[in-house]
Amino acid sequence: MTLQVNGLEHQLRLDNRTTLLDTLREHLELTGAKKGCDQGQCGACTVLLDGRRVVSCLILACSADGKAVTTVEGLSAGQGLHPIQEAFIAHDALQCGFCTPGQICSAVGLTSEETESPAAIREAMSGNICRCGAYTHITDAVYEVAGAL
Ligand code: FES
Ligand code: FES
Structure with a gap:
């Protein structure tokens, strides 16, 4: 299959039961998306699929064949961070950081x-x-940026 991740094309040969999350983490070494519950309940594994957010633990990699996957590693264009990333820093919108890539x-x-x-x-x-x-700081960060994007 061909997976397009963060603008790069990857040719992969996978067991057809492999989830998108495991593909990203175990086969492409993109560990930004986190495995929290592995059951679609926590959102730690959230990535964008053709621009729409999905929990990658519930998506089979083969169903993303030919679609554009964006992970937290691919959000910033060029050298700077994405405005949402900047806002998370400015609003101190994280503590341990485990949920942050998904957020x-x-x-x-x-x-x-x-x-x-x-x-x-x-x-x-x-x-x-x-x-x-x-949550309070996360909401502040998102609210600050959401209207400007
Ligand atoms: S790991 Fe919890 S929703 Fe995917
Ligand atoms: S789980 Fe959200 S910052 Fe720790």
Whole structure:
């Protein structure tokens, strides 16, 4: 199969049961997407598939054949960070950081969705769990950037 990840094309030969998350982490050495629950419940593995956010632990790699996958490693264009990444730093929107790549990918994906208020952002981000409880700062960071993208 051919997987396009962060603008690069990869030819892969995989067991057809391999998830997109395992493919990224184990075969392409892109460990930004995290394996939390491996059951679609926590959002730690969130990546963008053709621009839409998905939990990569529930997606088979073969179903992403020919589609564009973007992970947290591929968000910044050029040398700087993505505005959402900058906002996470500015708002101190993380503690341990385990959920952060998923939160950031989810935030980038939702900028084309409902973002008109902090409440809408909280609802749209509710699939991304943060054990550290950094939700208030995460919402502030996303709300600051969402309108500007
Ligand atoms: S690891 Fe995919 S949703 Fe938790
Ligand atoms: S920052 Fe620790 S789980 Fe979210």
